[in-house]
Amino acid sequence: MTDSPPALAVKRLSHSYGSRKALDDVSFNVERGCFAALLGLNGAGKSTLFSLVTGLYAARGGATSGGAARNIGGATSGGAARNIGGATSGGAARNIGGATSGGAARNIGGATSGGAARNIGGAVEIFGFDIANDPGQALRRLGVVFQARTLDLELSVMQNLLYHAALHGIGPVEGRRLAEAALARAGLADRAGDKARDLSGGQMRRVEIARALLHGPRLLLLDEPTVGLDIKARADILAHVRDLVRREGLAVLWTTHLIDEIEPCDQVVVLHRGRALANGVAAEIVAARGAAGIGEAFERLTAAEEG
Amino acid sequence: MTTSSNADPLSARPFTSAQYAICLGGVVWREALRFLHQRERFVSALVRPLVWLFIFAAGFRSVLGISIIPPYETYVLYEVYITPGLMAMIQLFNGMQSSLSMVYDREMGNMRTLLVSPFPRWFLLGAKLFAGVAVSILQVYAYLVIAFFWEIEPPTKWGYVTVLPALALVGLMLGALGMLLSSLIKQLENFAGVMNFVIFPMFFASSALYPLWRVKEASPWLYYACSINPFTHAVELIRFAFYQKIAWDSLAALLAYTSLFLFGAIRAYDPAKGLLTRKGG
CATH class of the missing domain: 3.40.50.300 (P-loop containing nucleotide triphosphate hydrolases)
Known part of the structure; x- marks a missing residue:
């Protein structure tokens, strides 16, 4: 090597x-x-x-x-x-x-x-x-964005991101900080509390990208x-x-x-x-x-x- | 063109046990949130056994005579007899429903989100299973509260406590079975098949609605099928635990079935050997 x-x-x-x-x-x-x-x-x-x-x-x-x-x-x-x-x-x-x-x-x-x-x-x-x-x-x-929509539509954007953080062993406090930063970077800082269902297709994709990058891949x-x-x-x-x-x-x-x-x-x-x-x-x-x-x-x- | 450093940005340390706990907590938390958002699922999970209790059991009370069989020490009403079966039924539906949700998740991609987590796959599936079992136990206790007002209760209040480990094991066994089935079912529509070929046969060919000695009188073959049915052992374990007793043979059978189904489910979702590979989905 x-x-x-x-x-x-x-x-x-x-x-x-x-x-x-x-x-x-x-x-x-x-x-x-x-x-x-x-x-x-x-x-x-x-x-x-x-x-x-x-x-x-x-x-x-x-x-x-x-x-x-x-x-x-x-x-x-x-x-x-x-x-x-x-x-x-x-x-x-x-x-x-x-x-x-x-x-x-x-x-x-x-x-x-x-x-x-x-x-x-x-x-x-x-x-x-x-x-x-x-x-x-x-x-x-590795961060992954799948072709199919994989957000939980019933949950809020923030809840979706916190779930992802937990799947990478990141606790709720650190997870929230990372999620807020990720959403700000995606230009969706004001949508954290909204249900995923209420986002447009493009916004969902942005959230999925933000989510895929949450754990710093x-x-x-x-x-x-x-x-x-x-x-x-x-x-x-x-x-x-x-x-x-x-x-x-x-x-x-x-x-x-x-x-x-x-x-x-x-x-x-x-x-x-x-x-x-x-x-x-x-x-x-x-x-x-x-x-x-x-x-x-x-x-x-x-x-x-x-x- | 690139501004990144070549240093590995992430540590290569394995996850700590605290991080495992965070992951488990996250999976249970999501399952609980989903459950809260699906109130109709909770209601229907509760109405189903109550229909059996209030209508079926009331109608059959006079038709079916139940002799004194363990763990009962006196004659019991038919409603009392079928209550453990109905508790197991709640868990059976719940286990199959979570298998449905896993098929759904897989089609919608949520299962893939779970499976790209860096935690070991057995742990992720175990966490998912654990979350499902917790939800099913919640439903069983909700049913027991209503049954209590119908004067169906264990001989002492301790029965409510001693039944808990039995419910946990039964939930685990049925959840693992559901998970195994979810890896075998490719499409959502096949869930109707699960109803016909799994739920109904398991429920009716068991000791949930009638004691097995009655079945034996009717057909020795059916009796044989009933006595190896994991659901029979689930019902009996709950029945005995509700009366602060342990059905040892059922416990042994359940442990064996649970390990078998768990092994199968984890193997089915194993990327190297999994059935997923062969099906391309």
Whole structure:
């Protein structure tokens, strides 16, 4: 271990539901203080990946040795490369081209250990803590916003936040202080006493983000957080999260199927039918495909996969 | 681009026992708040056994003769006989209802909020179970207050105290069963199936409404089914405890069933082995 581990390391993750393969050898990193977008259509495997990263299902395979170690250098590209260390940065830079060329991405890991037959395997590490082996430490460093609304509608905003604080071993006095600070940051300081039911969709999302950050994690996971919101609320939530990344150095993995939520400098992982087709800075992925924009690049990538 | 330091902002120390207590307190507190917000749930939980007591028992009083069987030392009225069964019924419905709420929670995502807590999963499920048991005991005592005015009471007031541990164990057993079922049910609609295939058979194939020797006269097979039914043992443990006695065989059976269901529930929610993995929900 050279310097500090990335906020999130997904290593050669595979998962199947029976015979249906939901994830096939997916690897990528989210570095500290970075906004990364996981882009994919519905059914691409985003929700499965999310469940594995949050430990709802176990990512357990053990077969991450050797190949995986090299994989950190190989599969993470773009902005990620700079943290890995001088020795691999050259290779990683070349890898951006390699990884984006359609089916090649899948082979990065496969070639190193030949474990293609594995159905469920790989590992997820949060700040170096394995979610399967050390879920307590990993989950303490993780904030999660689920796609479904998870506020207790009958309870007040403050009660919802205090419940979350208790789930992280934070007592009511400290919890109230943290909750007030979190709500102020979300611009909802005056809504603490209101029932969650009385909030708008966008406000609920803001409260959920505030709640996810209450215990001070440095990595925030959001599963399609703008689904069901109107255009203004969508832009508002996205700006809020980007602001958190910029100002507080939070690492964010933002799951979406909406291409217009991605900016050229974002790290993007393109997930399609359970495979990571590309992983790198959005602008570089676009350039590598000779596309005019991320939308066109996405279409070319997925078309190449199908053709 | 980044302003964060590389230092790990959170300590790697394990949680203290005080923090475990905070977590448990938080789960019970939320359950209590939800309970207060669902007054109709409380009322219906109370009305159900009272209907059985005031209507069914009154009607059957003359039809069913109950001979003197332990723990009773004299002939008892049918209302007195079925009261332990009705107490267990309150807990049965409560256990299944909390399983329903867990299915609901899972669909709505609240269960996931619970499960991303860094506390060990067995502890989170245990806390949830504990909260449910506390609520069910509250309901049983509310029923006993009304039954008291109907002149159904234990031989001494101590019966109200000695029944408490029995209620706790029965609540735990039924809650664990509900939790296990909640991991098996994928959709809310299947709760009707739980009513048909779990609640009714458990309740009717037990000693709640009639003593087992009567069942034996009718069908030895049914008697056999009744005598292994965990609900029978739940009813008998409560019946004896209400009379300050211990039904040892029922206690042993309940402990066995409780550990079995708990083991199954914790395993079902275990991320590595869990049924959740296979179902993708």
